[in-house]
Amino acid sequence: xxxxxxxxxxxxxxxxxxxxxxxxxxxxxxxxxxxxxxxxxxxxxxxxxxxxxxxxxxxxxxxxxxxxxxxxxxxxxxxxxxxxxxxxxxxxxxxxxxxxxxxxxxxxxxxxxxxxxxxxxxxxxxxxxxxxxxxxxxxxxxxxxxxxxxxxxxxxxxxxxxxxxxxxxxxxxxxxxxxxxxxxxxxxxxxxxxxxxxxxxxxxxxxxxxxxxxxxxxxxxxxxx
Ligand SMILES: [Mg+2]
Numbered sequence: 620x621x622x623x624x625x626x627x628x629x630x631x632x633x634x635x636x637x638x639x640x641x642x643x644x645x646x647x648x649x650x651x652x653x654x655x656x657x658x659x660x661x662x663x664x665x666x667x668x669x670x671x672x673x674x675x676x677x678x679x680x681x682x683x684x685x686x687x688x689x690x691x692x693x694x695x696x697x698x699x700x701x702x703x704x705x706x707x708x709x710x711x712x713x714x715x716x717x718x719x720x721x722x723x724x725x726x727x728x729x730x731x732x733x734x735x736x737x738x739x740x741x742x743x744x745x746x747x748x749x750x751x752x753x754x755x756x757x758x759x760x761x762x763x764x765x766x767x768x769x770x771x772x773x774x775x776x777x778x779x780x781x782x783x784x785x786x787x788x789x790x791x792x793x794x795x796x797x798x799x800x801x802x803x804x805x806x807x808x809x810x811x812x813x814x815x816x817x818x819x820x821x822x823x824x825x826x827x828x829x830x831x832x833x834x835x836x837x838x839x840x841x842x843x844x
Contacts, residue, residue, distance in 0.1 A: 625785070625804070626780045627786070628725055628728075628786050629727070631732075631794050632733060632741055633741070634790035637741045637745050638708050638709075638710055640790075640811060640813040640814075645702075646699045647667065649698070656679070664813065664819070669732055670765060670793050671733075672734065673758075699737075703740055704744055710811060710835050712834060713747070714747075727751075727754070728778055730756040730771055730787075731757055731758065732764055732770075733757065734757055734759050765791070765796070766794075766796035768800035771785070771801040771803060772801050775801070783803070785803040786803060787801070787803050788806045788838070789808065790808050790811055799826070804830075805828045805829050806828060806830045808832060808833070809833045
């Protein structure tokens with residue numbers, strides 16, 4: 620079947636543009652533990668990776684009878700933002716990959732489960748904000764978060780590119796499922812520091828992404844295979 624040329628690359632943020640997942644998992648586990656709920660890193664990776672805070676709040680209530688209120692969320696955000704400001708790094712090779720896309724005339728944007736404030740902070744402390752603004756889309760802009768296709772479809776519509784001409788770069792199973800549900804090419808990025816274990820690869824492979832890669836510098840090549 621003929622593969623239409625890619626006109627838009629939609630990047631997830633956490634675990635794709637910035638290596639944030641180890642920090643956010645640590646903060647989430649600590650916050651749950653403080654509230655008396657004994658979850659660990661493995662639980663968070665399995666159940667919350669790539670999902671919105673709305674989903675986390677719902678799961679906390681349903682699975683653990685834990686009510687996450689504004690105070691809880693605010694304390695967690697402050698803890699996380701502090702860590703981002705002192706140590707968040709962009710994914711290696713990303714700047715060069717964005718340069719490649721620009722030279723090839725391929726547009727790009729970010730579509731993340733995080734709230735707009737967190738996306739902007741992540742991109743600004745890593746020097747990436749000017750590469751993406753104003754093309755920043757958050758799960759808070761749509762009704763259903765990943766794995767529903769809503770956010771990617773919203774981003775494609777706003778960027779003026781048909782879903783069949785979009786490629787999504789995602790690290791999480793929820794995000795890859797969302798890309799497929801949106802009728803877009805699903806590129807699984809496995810180069811972030813959390814995405815290395817055999818269990819992670821097993822879950823990603825089961826979703827049959829169109830491409831799986833672990834060096835961001837290979838992105839343009841991956842779009843052309
Ligand atoms: Mg992600």
